[in-house]
Amino acid sequence: xxxxxxxxxxxxxxxxxxxxxxxxxxxxxxxxxxxxxxxxxxxxxxxxxxxxxxxxxxxxxxxxxxxxxxxxxxxxxxxxxxxxxxxxxxxxxxxxxxxxxxxxxxxxxxxxxxxxxxxxxxxxxxxxxxxxxxxxxxxxxxxxxxxxxxxxxxxxxxxxxxxx
Amino acid sequence: xxxxxxxxxxxxxxxxxxxxxxxxxxxxxxxxxxxxxxxxxxxxxxxxxxxxxxxxxxxxxxxxxxxxxxxxxxxxxxxxxxxxxxxxxxxxxxxxxxxxxxxxxxxxxxxxxxxxxxxxxxxxxxxxxxxxxxxxxxxxxxxxxxxxxxxxxxxxxxxxxxxxxxxxxxxxxxxxxxxxxxxxxx
Amino acid sequence: xxxxxxxxxxxxxxxxxxxxxxxxxxxxxxxxxxxxxxxxxxxxxxxxxxxxxxxxxxxxxxxxxxxxxxxxxxxxxxxxxxxxxxxxxxxxxxxxxxxxxxxxxxxxxxxxxxxxxxxxxxxxxxxxxxxxxxxxxxxxxxxxxxxxxxxxxxxxxxxxxxxxxxxxxxxxxxxxxxxxxxxxxxxxxxxxxxxxxxxxxxxxxxxxxxxxxxxxxxxxxxxxxxxxxxxxxxxxxxxxxxxxxxxxxxxxxxxxxxxxxxxxxxxxxxxxxxxxxxxxxxxxxxxxxxxxxxxxxxxxxxxxxxxxxxxxxxxxxxxxxxxxxxxxxxxxxxxxxxxxxxxxxxxxxxxxxxxxxxxxxxxxxxxxxxxxxxxxxxxxxxxxxxxxxxxxxxxxxxxxxxxxxxxxxxxxxxxxxxxxxx
Numbered sequence: 001x002x003x004x005x006x007x008x009x010x011x012x013x014x015x016x017x018x019x020x021x022x023x024x025x026x027x028x029x030x031x032x033x034x035x036x037x038x039x040x041x042x043x044x045x046x047x048x049x050x051x052x053x054x055x056x057x058x059x060x061x062x063x064x065x066x067x068x069x070x071x072x073x074x075x076x077x078x079x080x081x082x083x084x085x086x087x088x089x090x091x092x093x094x095x096x097x098x099x100x101x102x103x104x105x106x107x108x109x110x111x112x113x114x115x116x117x118x119x120x121x122x123x124x125x126x127x128x129x130x131x132x133x134x135x136x137x138x139x140x141x142x143x144x145x146x147x148x149x150x151x152x153x154x155x156x157x158x159x160x161x162x163x164x
Numbered sequence: 165x166x167x168x169x170x171x172x173x174x175x176x177x178x179x180x181x182x183x184x185x186x187x188x189x190x191x192x193x194x195x196x197x198x199x200x201x202x203x204x205x206x207x208x209x210x211x212x213x214x215x216x217x218x219x220x221x222x223x224x225x226x227x228x229x230x231x232x233x234x235x236x237x238x239x240x241x242x243x244x245x246x247x248x249x250x251x252x253x254x255x256x257x258x259x260x261x262x263x264x265x266x267x268x269x270x271x272x273x274x275x276x277x278x279x280x281x282x283x284x285x286x287x288x289x290x291x292x293x294x295x296x297x298x299x300x301x302x303x304x305x306x307x308x309x310x311x312x313x314x315x316x317x318x319x320x321x322x323x324x325x326x327x328x329x330x331x332x333x334x335x336x337x338x339x340x341x342x343x344x345x346x347x348x349x350x
Numbered sequence: 351x352x353x354x355x356x357x358x359x360x361x362x363x364x365x366x367x368x369x370x371x372x373x374x375x376x377x378x379x380x381x382x383x384x385x386x387x388x389x390x391x392x393x394x395x396x397x398x399x400x401x402x403x404x405x406x407x408x409x410x411x412x413x414x415x416x417x418x419x420x421x422x423x424x425x426x427x428x429x430x431x432x433x434x435x436x437x438x439x440x441x442x443x444x445x446x447x448x449x450x451x452x453x454x455x456x457x458x459x460x461x462x463x464x465x466x467x468x469x470x471x472x473x474x475x476x477x478x479x480x481x482x483x484x485x486x487x488x489x490x491x492x493x494x495x496x497x498x499x500x501x502x503x504x505x506x507x508x509x510x511x512x513x514x515x516x517x518x519x520x521x522x523x524x525x526x527x528x529x530x531x532x533x534x535x536x537x538x539x540x541x542x543x544x545x546x547x548x549x550x551x552x553x554x555x556x557x558x559x560x561x562x563x564x565x566x567x568x569x570x571x572x573x574x575x576x577x578x579x580x581x582x583x584x585x586x587x588x589x590x591x592x593x594x595x596x597x598x599x600x601x602x603x604x605x606x607x608x609x610x611x612x613x614x615x616x617x618x619x620x621x622x623x624x625x626x627x628x629x630x631x632x633x634x635x636x637x638x639x640x641x642x643x644x645x646x647x648x649x650x651x652x653x654x655x656x657x658x659x660x661x662x663x664x665x666x667x668x669x670x671x672x673x674x675x676x677x678x679x680x681x682x683x684x685x686x687x688x689x690x691x692x693x694x695x696x697x698x699x700x701x702x703x704x705x706x707x708x709x710x711x712x713x714x715x716x717x718x719x720x721x722x723x724x725x726x727x728x729x730x731x732x733x734x735x736x737x738x739x740x741x742x743x744x745x746x747x748x749x750x751x752x753x754x755x756x757x758x759x760x761x762x763x764x765x766x767x768x769x770x771x772x
Contacts, residue, residue, distance in 0.1 A: 001170035009259045009268055010165065018209035018255055019262055024202045027262065031198040034169075038192055045182040080669050080701040088633055094182045095173040098191065104173055112511055112543035114448070115483065118424075118455065119550065125388040128417065157413055162448070164384065164417035179625075180632055 002103040004030035030100055036147035041097035043144045044090065044152065052087040054137070055130040082126045089131065089163075093155045102158055110162045117163075128164045131156055165271060168194050168264035194264055197333070204334045205262045207305040208254070215305070216250045219297040223290050236287055250294050257302070257341045261334070269341055274348040281349065288349050295349070299342035303335045361386065363393045367401040370422075374408070374415045383414075387421040391428055399431045406437045420449045427456025435460060435467070442470050450474065451481035458488035472497040475504070482507075483515040483547070487554065490519040498523050505529060510536050511547045518551035527557070534560050537567040538614055542634040545569050545614075549577040558585045565599035566612045568636035572704065574603045575735060579763065593766040600763070604739050605711055606677065608643035615640045623649045627660050630674040638674050646681045654684045661690070669701045676705050680712025688718050695724060707739035714743030722747055734761040741767060 008023045044051065060079070088109070095104035117124055135156040140146045166174060172191060176183045194201075208215070220237075224230050230237040237243045256273035260266050281288065361369075369377070369386035377383055387405055390398045405422040408415060423441055426434040438460075441453035454471055462468070471489055474480050475497070482504060489497040501523070504516035514536050517529040533555070536548035546569055552560045564577045578600050585591040602610050615637050621629075621644070629641035645653045657665075657675050665671035676694050679687035694702065694709035710728055713721040721743070728740040729752050737759065741752045756768040 001166055001173060003167055003170050005167040005263050006165045006170065006268075009167075009263055013255075013259065013268075013272065016255075018212055018258055019205055020209075021206075024206055024262075028198070028202055031195050031202075034195045034198075035192075038188055038195065041183060042185070042188050045184060045188070048182050084633065084668070084670070091180075091182050095177065098183050098188075099169045099173050103170070104177075107541065108177070108543075111509075111541075112483075112547045114451070114481075115550070116543070116546060123388055124421075125382075125385050128384055129382060161413055161417065164420060164448075180628070 001099060001107075003099045003101050033151070034100060036145065037097045037100060037151045040144055040148040040152040041094050043148070044094045044097070048087065048090050048094065051134055052083070052090050055134040056083050056086050058133040058137075059126050059130040081122075082130070085127065086130050089127070089159055090134070093152070093159060096155050096158075097151060102155070105155070105159060105162070109159070113163070124163055128160055131160050131163075135160070166263070166265045166267045171265050171267070200331060200334060201261070201264070204306040204331060204338065205258055207308060208258050208261070208302050208338075211301075211305050212251065212254055212258075215254055215298050215301045216247055218301060219294040220247055220250055222297045223294040226293065227290055230287075230290060236285070236290065246294075249291075250298065253295060253345055254298055254302075257298075257338065257345065260341045261338050264337075266341060266344055269344060274345060278349055292346050292349055295342055295345050299339055302338050302342065306331050306335050306338060361389050363390070363395070363398060366390055366393075367397060370401050370405050370418070374410050374412065374418075383418045384421055387418050387425055391425050394429050399426065399429060399434060402426050402429075402431070403434050403437045406434075406441065416446060416449070420446070420452050423449065423452040423456050427452070427459035430460050432460055432462075435462060435464075439467055439470070442467075442474065447479055447481060451484050454481075454484050454488050458484075458491050461492065463492070468492060468494045469496070472500050475500045482512050486512075486515045486519045490522045490554065493523065495523060510539055511544055514548050514551045518555035518557075521555045521557070530555060530557050530560070533557070534563050537563050538612060540614055542569060542636060545636070546573050549573055553577055553580045553584075556581065556584050556590075558591050561591075561596060561599050565602045566610055568611045568613050568615075568639055570635040571603055571606045575600075578603060582763070593770060597767070597770065600738075601742060604707065604735060604742060606708070607681070608639040608646070611636075611639055613640050613643070617644065620644070620648055623652055623656055627656060627671075630665070630671040631668060632670070635670075638670065642674055642678055642681070645678055650682055653678065654682060654687065658687075658690075669704065672702055673705045673708050676708040676712050680708075680715035683716050685716055685718060687712070688716065688720070691716070692721070692724055695728060703733060703736075706733065707735045710736065710739040710743045714746035717746070719747060722749055725749075726752070729755055734764055737761065737764045738767060 005027055008019065008027055012019050012023055059082075089105075092104045092109045096102055116122075135153050138144070138149050138152060140149045143149065144152065169191060172183050172187045176187070220243075224237060229235050231243070232238060237246050252273065256269045260269040278288075281291065366386040366389045369381045370383050370390070372381070372383065374383070383405070387402065390402055402422040402425055406419055406426070408419065410416075419441075423438055426438060435457070438453045438456050441449050444450050444453070454474065457467060457471065468489065471485055472494065474485050475482060486501050486504065489501065498520060501516050501519045504512055505520060507513040507516065514533045517533050521527055521530055530552075533548055533551050534557075536551075537545055537560075539545050539548065545567055549564055549567065549569070552564065558581055561578055561581055564574055564581075567574060578596065582591070582593070582596040582600070586593060586596070613636060617640070623645065626641045626645050626649070630638050632638050632641075649656075657678060660671070661675050665675050672694070676691060679691060691709040691713050694705045695713065697706060706728070710725060713725065725740045725743050725747075728736050731737055737756065741756065741764070744750070744752050750771065753768040753771045756764050757772060759765045759768060
């Protein structure tokens with residue numbers, strides 16, 4: 001799992017040397033940003049189910065057809081999957097906040113996922129809408145500090161970008 | 165390879181859960197103590213060659229047979245290999261301390277080490293002794309109060325005087341990594 | 351093309367085009383150009399295609415527009431809009447790797463033998479940070495022989511799914527099957543996405559020998575059945591294999607016993623029953639099967655009550671756990687689950703479709719003969735795996751009358767099964 005620290009250690013190891021001053025400086029930089037990330041992770045973990053539900057509901061409300069038993073009679077299947085997947089992505093975003101990199105999203109959420117969605121003709125729009133809603137809804141200082149929100153939104157953008 | 169942050173992620177993922185309050189608090193502690201950790205890593209890394217040569221010297225001092233014909237540090241070529249190995253162990257312990265997680269030490273250093281040493285006929289007791297000396301030195305460097313008895317003329321202090329157990333948890337953590345090496349060899 | 355999900359957004363063609371044509375800065379908050387682009391999949395008209403091409407020409411670099419552009423490229427591919435090829439080709443040089451990925455995929459969907467376009471796609475294999483799997487798939491699909499050397503360079507890639515795609519591609523283009531076992535080995539990848547992608551590569555390579563391995567790959571049975579079915583269709587079609595060869599593996603997958611899978615996860619120590627039940631909610635089905643196996647082996651007496659409680663609480667509303675609860679009741683031969691299973695067998699809510707065949711299999715395991723007429727009702731459905739599973743369950747009851755009923759079925763696999771027994 002890639003993080004600032006494991007990256008530093010891996011490159012020191014490849015060169016067969018002890019951690020250098022610049023290695024330690026880059027870890028220090030990451031630690032300074034980590035407080036904001038952990039704050040966002042903490043807020044998200046306490047509200048993950050709500051954030052997922054709210055994002056998903058907003059998407060359903062905006063596109064009521066998703067909620068009707070229309071001719072696309074498999075909509076319920078997709079809704080259930082969508083709700084599950086949104087939670088999955090938010091959990092991965094929380095992991096990214098903790099680890100300080102996009103590794104968890106890359107490894108468990110994106111690599112190959114685009115291909116699977118395409119192969120099964122699954123629409124990505126509801127994911128994008130729900131995650132965009134979550135991104136636009138975050139508010140400072142009500143939800144978290146400004147710095148924490150920056151970290152959180154950056155990861156939501158990353159997920160939106162990679163899934164769309 | 166994991167660090168304390170990715171360890172929390174992997175553990176939570178195994179349960180399909182978000183990382184919860186207790187784990188987040190532990191990580192906040194890691195961050196709050198982050199500068200001390202970096203100082204500790206720096207202290208060991210800056211004194212690595214002294215630690216290594218002192219540990220090997222100490223080991224030989226207690227067992228002169230090692231440098232006589234037939235001993236495992238004889239001739240010079242094998243002495244050099246011994247120094248190199250001690251440095252490798254210390255280096256991975258330092259990585260583990262930086263990461264706050266033993267996986268890099270386990271996966272990249274200890275995995276198969278005992279079998280390798282057995283195949284090469286390296287005496288475990290002596291190796292363990294050298295590691296024990298490095299453990300004591302690392303503790304001293306983290307606390308920045310190297311004892312005159314061990315350091316002798318090479319004694320140097322890195323900063324202002326340190327309150328005794330300011331770094332107790334870091335010393336304990338570093339010691340646990342050395343203990344891991346010792347138990348992997350025994 | 352499976353288009354079950356295409357009608358999600360209740361927009362007219364006019365309205366969708368209007369939204370898509372709105373400059374990014376002027377879009378109302380309640381509208382989404384991304385949705386509009388997605389929705390145009392429903393309209394194979396020159397107007398829609400022109401609108402999508404206009405969207406591709408809008409190169410505002412901000413995220414909101416970037417994703418619209420990318421989606422438009424994809425939809426043009428789905429619409430097989432050959433007139434859009436020049437616009438899509440232009441995207442091959444985009445700096446955004448996902449735009450490039452979608453462009454390559456769309457060119458594959460539209461199909462072309464233009465050597466310049468194909469060479470341009472092959473050239474992308476030389477660039478860093480691209481979605482190499484998609485390039486390899488497209489070049490292989492379009493049978494572009496000059497790319498063999500470039501694709502070969504990826505057969506030892508550090509990323510297993512990329513190596514797998516390259517091996518399968520070389521195999522399709524040159525008939526060299528020597529490396530295909532490495533693709534088979536990826537069915538055991540730790541990452542569930544890796545395992546799913548490997549099934550796709552085996553399908554693409556028409557590697558029929560892998561059918562037994564696919565049958566024990568720890569992913570959802572949906573992926574296993576899709577792989578076996580597509581390989582069977584291709585292989586029986588060209589005379590390489592026959593139904594009798596495929597049948598045992600197909601039925602093994604439909605029966606879906608955890609001990610028939612080669613699981614890639616394990617527990618260091620026996621978890622509590624409650625923790626095992628939580629694992630039934632995993633998105634990686636490999637973990638769910640491990641939990642199933644462990645529940646059946648270690649908690650046969652206490653599991654049913656706990657599963658009923660969990661079902662009432664939560665699993666009734668989660669299509670994954672719902673499915674596994676049905677399976678486990680069958681493996682435990684828990685007779686009091688009869689009513690629950692009958693309800694699942696006839697549940698027409700589409701998200702629980704997978705549970706219906708699971709319930710049929712479980713009813714066969716439990717052996718309560720009241721289930722026979724209920725299973726007969728399931729022979730009359732459009733869902734092939736439900737019909738097939740009902741036949742298998744009836745077999746367990748010694749009722750062989752289903753074969754006659756289904757011998758002229760519309761689904762070729764069900765038909766083959768029925769006729770093989772007559």
